[in-house]
Amino acid sequence: MDLTLLAWGDAGWGDQMALGALVTLAVAICAYALGIVVGAGLAAMKLSGLPPLRWIAQAYTTVIRGIPELLVIYLVFFGGGAALRAIASGMFGYEGYVDLPIFLTGTICIGASAGAYSAEVIRGAVLVVPKGQIEAAIAVGMTRRQRFWRVLVPQVARYALPGLGNIWQFTLKDTSLISVIGLVEIMRQAAIAAGSTKEPFTFYVVAALLYLGLTSLSNRGFLRAESWANRGVRRA
Amino acid sequence: MDWAQLADVATRLAGGLPTTLLLVGQSLLIGFVLAVLVALMRVSPNPLLSAPAYGFVYVFRSTPLLVQLFLIYYGSGQFRPFFQDVGLWFLFRDAWFCAILALTLNTGAYTSEIIRGGIQSVPHGQLEAGRAVGMSPAQLFRRITFPVAIRQALPAYGNEVILMVKASSLASTITILEITGIAKTIIAQTFRPVEVFIVAGALYLAINFVATQAILYAERRLSPASAADRAKAAERRQKAMLAR
Numbered sequence: 001m002d003l004t005l006l007a008w009g010d011a012g013w014g015d016q017m018a019l020g021a022l023v024t025l026a027v028a029i030c031a032y033a034l035g036i037v038v039g040a041g042l043a044a045m046k047l048s049g050l051p052p053l054r055w056i057a058q059a060y061t062t063v064i065r066g067i068p069e070l071l072v073i074y075l076v077f078f079g080g081g082a083a084l085r086a087i088a089s090g091m092f093g094y095e096g097y098v099d100l101p102i103f104l105t106g107t108i109c110i111g112a113s114a115g116a117y118s119a120e121v122i123r124g125a126v127l128v129v130p131k132g133q134i135e136a137a138i139a140v141g142m143t144r145r146q147r148f149w150r151v152l153v154p155q156v157a158r159y160a161l162p163g164l165g166n167i168w169q170f171t172l173k174d175t176s177l178i179s180v181i182g183l184v185e186i187m188r189q190a191a192i193a194a195g196s197t198k199e200p201f202t203f204y205v206v207a208a209l210l211y212l213g214l215t216s217l218s219n220r221g222f223l224r225a226e227s228w229a230n231r232g233v234r235r236a
Numbered sequence: 237m238d239w240a241q242l243a244d245v246a247t248r249l250a251g252g253l254p255t256t257l258l259l260v261g262q263s264l265l266i267g268f269v270l271a272v273l274v275a276l277m278r279v280s281p282n283p284l285l286s287a288p289a290y291g292f293v294y295v296f297r298s299t300p301l302l303v304q305l306f307l308i309y310y311g312s313g314q315f316r317p318f319f320q321d322v323g324l325w326f327l328f329r330d331a332w333f334c335a336i337l338a339l340t341l342n343t344g345a346y347t348s349e350i351i352r353g354g355i356q357s358v359p360h361g362q363l364e365a366g367r368a369v370g371m372s373p374a375q376l377f378r379r380i381t382f383p384v385a386i387r388q389a390l391p392a393y394g395n396e397v398i399l400m401v402k403a404s405s406l407a408s409t410i411t412i413l414e415i416t417g418i419a420k421t422i423i424a425q426t427f428r429p430v431e432v433f434i435v436a437g438a439l440y441l442a443i444n445f446v447a448t449q450a451i452l453y454a455e456r457r458l459s460p461a462s463a464a465d466r467a468k469a470a471e472r473r474q475k476a477m478l479a480r
Contacts, residue, residue, distance in 0.1 A: 066398065066444040067437045068405035071416050079429035169298075176300035180409060187302060194310060201311035208299045208307060215298040 020189030035114025042119035064116035106178035121163030165222035263339035271347035296345035354385030394451035
């Protein structure tokens with residue numbers, strides 16, 4: 001193992017790997033945000049009184065949670081590109097090669113998966129909020145919007161935090177899969193460096209350490225957020 | 237959608253089914269044994285046992301499976317002379333061995349946490365009762381701790397099985413042609429991603445459905461019989477006696 005390979009600047013791969021870590025973080029944050037929005041929407045559908053909405057949400061979560069993320073990535077990457085090319089030539093007469101941007105593809109795929117998992121977490125958290133509180137809010141004359149933002153959201157956020165923390169860890173690790181379609185994040189950067197230096201072990205260990213650092217740090221962040229969210233709760 | 241082509245795609249993808257099942261089955265089996273050992277080390281009061289177990293679980297749960305897979309398959313190449321000297325190169329040269337090793341270590345880490353939860357949920361009184369009737373530590377484990385822990389752990393283990401079915405798709409990144417690997421090959425040849433996705437997705441859903449049902453069946457078999465079940469069994473025995 002030659003550690004001078006990790007030097008900063010032109011002499012080594014240190015700065016490239018760090019940049020890869022930033023890309024990983026960026027795509028993970030985007031996918032996670034998308035996942036929570038999708039998850040909240042799916043949870044609302046699952047809790048709604050309309051059976052068709054419930055069925056659609058149920059079908060979505062069952063399918064997405066049962067199919068490998070890698071397969072979804074291939075579908076969106078190749079299928080999205082084909083659809084885009086069809087639109088480009090059909091509507092605009094453009095015959096060149098277009099592709100879905102890989103950052104966007106990755107965000108959509110990992111976000112779709114995070115959405116399916118967070119739907120269950122959010123749904124469970126909504127069900128834990130005592131019904132009496134909603135009734136009390138109605139009794140004091142809160143509007144629907146006020147009930148949602150003042151009663152439901154703060155409590156759902158608190159109950160859902162541990163589960164959402166787990167989903168963040170999964171999301172962060174799943175972003176490594178986007179390397180297969182060429183997004184230069186930690187994994188892809190490690191593969192490039194390994195190929196040109198013939199030191200795959202060194203660079204995959206660095207990649208592992210970067211992920212370890214990211215998951216450990218964010219785990220600590222979530223624990224702090226949990227204790228903050230629970231600051232007003234009396235402990236037994 | 238072209239039906240003849242769809243049938244062709246389905247046949248080719250179904251060819252990857254045994255490979256996927258073998259990958260999942262082998263690594264779940266070895267991984268489970270590993271997980272029990274790691275969980276026992278983890279609950280041990282001896283830090284020489286619990287600390288390495290904790291480290292193993294922490295590292296494997298905090299890094300992506302893809303890193304673990306590449307580290308084993310590509311990373312071992314950096315030490316090729318060493319592996320050749322000790323006569324282990326034939327293993328690390330083999331993509332199948334590397335995939336099984338990575339999947340096994342990964343599921344071993346996750347499953348050990350599930351089993352640890354099960355072991356810690358065993359009521360203390362049951363262990364005391366076992367000791368009171370003079371069971372040895374090995375007997376206590378075999379007759380009380382293990383069965384009770386496994387029963388507790390089964391629902392969570394069901395989730396882990398499904399995650400492993402999904403995880404096995406990563407083996408396609410190191411040249412193994414299981415369902416996802418074949419799917420990618422067909423997409424590259426035909427540029428028909430939607431048809432391929434539908435068939436491959438249906439195969440994975442079918443595997444997961446069967447796995448979920450199997451775990452549910454095991455849960456029912458292993459849960460203590462309800463009073464109604466016992467009454468029914470007694471009735472059946474009585475009928476059998478009368479019929480004789």
